[in-house]
Amino acid sequence: MPVSARSGFSAQTLSVLAALCAQPSQWCHGYELAKQTGLKSGTLYPILIRLADRGLVEACWQDEPQPGRPRRHLYRLTAAGLASATEALAGPAAEPVAVRAGNRSAGAGARTASAGRDTVAGVVQ
Amino acid sequence: MNKLTRMVAAARRGAARLLPAGRRDWAAAVWAEAHEVPPGLTRLAWRAGGVWMLAREGLPRRIGRVVLFAAAAAAAAWAAWPDSSASVATPVDRVDVITMVALLAGLPLLARPFLGPAGSRTARFVRVGTWAALLALIPAEVALRQFRGTPPGAGIDLRLYLLIAPPGHPKQQAAEILILVIMALYVTAILWVTSRRARIAPATLAVGTGAGIAFGLVMYTVAPLGLSKEATNPWLPGSDSDPLVLLAWLLVFFGPVAAAVVADRRYTASSGSSRPVRARVGQMMAAGLLTSMVGALFVTVLGSGTTAVMVKAAWLRDWLYHGSHLLYGVQNLSVDLKTLPAIAYSHELTGSADQGALFVMCLFFPLIALLVTPCVAGIRCDDAAAGRGDQRPGGGGPPGPDPAPDPPAGGRPSVTDDDAGQLAGLAGLADLHEPGPDGEQDGLVTTLADAAV
Numbered sequence: 001m002p003v004s005a006r007s008g009f010s011a012q013t014l015s016v017l018a019a020l021c022a023q024p025s026q027w028c029h030g031y032e033l034a035k036q037t038g039l040k041s042g043t044l045y046p047i048l049i050r051l052a053d054r055g056l057v058e059a060c061w062q063d064e065p066q067p068g069r070p071r072r073h074l075y076r077l078t079a080a081g082l083a084s085a086t087e088a089l090a091g092p093a094a095e096p097v098a099v100r101a102g103n104r105s106a107g108a109g110a111r112t113a114s115a116g117r118d119t120v121a122g123v124v125q
Numbered sequence: 126m127n128k129l130t131r132m133v134a135a136a137r138r139g140a141a142r143l144l145p146a147g148r149r150d151w152a153a154a155v156w157a158e159a160h161e162v163p164p165g166l167t168r169l170a171w172r173a174g175g176v177w178m179l180a181r182e183g184l185p186r187r188i189g190r191v192v193l194f195a196a197a198a199a200a201a202a203w204a205a206w207p208d209s210s211a212s213v214a215t216p217v218d219r220v221d222v223i224t225m226v227a228l229l230a231g232l233p234l235l236a237r238p239f240l241g242p243a244g245s246r247t248a249r250f251v252r253v254g255t256w257a258a259l260l261a262l263i264p265a266e267v268a269l270r271q272f273r274g275t276p277p278g279a280g281i282d283l284r285l286y287l288l289i290a291p292p293g294h295p296k297q298q299a300a301e302i303l304i305l306v307i308m309a310l311y312v313t314a315i316l317w318v319t320s321r322r323a324r325i326a327p328a329t330l331a332v333g334t335g336a337g338i339a340f341g342l343v344m345y346t347v348a349p350l351g352l353s354k355e356a357t358n359p360w361l362p363g364s365d366s367d368p369l370v371l372l373a374w375l376l377v378f379f380g381p382v383a384a385a386v387v388a389d390r391r392y393t394a395s396s397g398s399s400r401p402v403r404a405r406v407g408q409m410m411a412a413g414l415l416t417s418m419v420g421a422l423f424v425t426v427l428g429s430g431t432t433a434v435m436v437k438a439a440w441l442r443d444w445l446y447h448g449s450h451l452l453y454g455v456q457n458l459s460v461d462l463k464t465l466p467a468i469a470y471s472h473e474l475t476g477s478a479d480q481g482a483l484f485v486m487c488l489f490f491p492l493i494a495l496l497v498t499p500c501v502a503g504i505r506c507d508d509a510a511a512g513r514g515d516q517r518p519g520g521g522g523p524p525g526p527d528p529a530p531d532p533p534a535g536g537r538p539s540v541t542d543d544d545a546g547q548l549a550g551l552a553g554l555a556d557l558h559e560p561g562p563d564g565e566q567d568g569l570v571t572t573l574a575d576a577a578v
Contacts, residue, residue, distance in 0.1 A: 042174030073154030
């Protein structure tokens, strides 16, 4: 998996961070993140697990599930995660690298990362 | 489609059981989220991705380790398994192989409910290294016992002249059982020191292991062909006053002390002496114990391996036995027996007998460490307490109370990455260093500290 030399995050991880960065205080669902980043569940969840292991993302179960549906798992950035994401997305080296040609999910990730950088830039300003 | 979905669901349930407890929430999360995905192929793809995630997270960790251990154990047993009916050692060796593999496989399973998993990545490295060393020891030891248990094809049976009892002899049985007990104690101690419950800092483990390997290397340089009253290294004169022999003696006593001091410095690096005394004592004793155990195991494995190769390789035997002080095995023989084959056989017998004495180190080195490390731990903690007393306004007066313990959660060790060099780096263990658990001490730390304070 290509990794940003500066931040140490892969392009896919950056896209997840960017998606979470868009509304840092809001809890996000896995499917919502998958749609935003274009990542499959088999790629998205391992990334979330790693980020949670590093204390960059916190997870919890939904308090009140919709009737007839199981409770959903929710995610958002921690303070440390927001700082790391801000740093990783702010620099030029955060450009997702080595995106395979025709890779739809990575392309979506790049767009999300770009949007995340805009958000971060707004926060910083 | 429904059938496919059910198959994927069944695969998910099976794979989820393989996940560590802390990961099972994630499996449930993927599955719960599938209800939000549009039905049909998209939902099936989502669930298939979940199964893939489970396989990535669960299978490589547990099954990978089990397969790796099974392969290594099978290779060791295959290499060691004796098939010679000519040697009286064959029954003993078969029992030894089975017992050692059972110990290595069973003790971790038995200990896990009480001690928990490995406490850190460094702890896992220490465990893997110890298991690899013990597996390597099995074929070496069996080869030497087979050699001692097999009568020579021609000539006089020098075992009678050299008073070397064959394996399985009543005199040897107690020693063979003792060796198995020592190995079981080593496995248990390593499992304990590296467990999550013991809460030994990764830097302490790295220091203890690095110092132990350095110590073992010195011991191996002095006695590569087993332990005897003289150095068995042919390149040394065999004198008791040889600098390397003196260094080895010094390291027996001061190696664990030095490791304990370095481990304590690292442990208190960021917070000064504000660490709880019990925690510091526990870290120091763990470092000292690990140094002696790793050192003894290191020289035992390397020495046994060298001797096992020597009895099979004439060139190595002739090269190793060029030292005149190593000829004591044939000094008392009559002149007519000092033919070349007899001398060679004598060297091999002497080496194989001296190899057994390496286990004496495995027994006594940890005992020495357990005796000397509490002394240095007491001195360091007393000094720290006195230092705190001196710093109080007005000076003098009794030392202040122990500081409050660290917060139990969220704490990080007082270990910096810069600390990872030095001793760990000496043994190439710098990459093992990592931050690790901290905070309240229990388990091994408390037990060791209780014994020492």
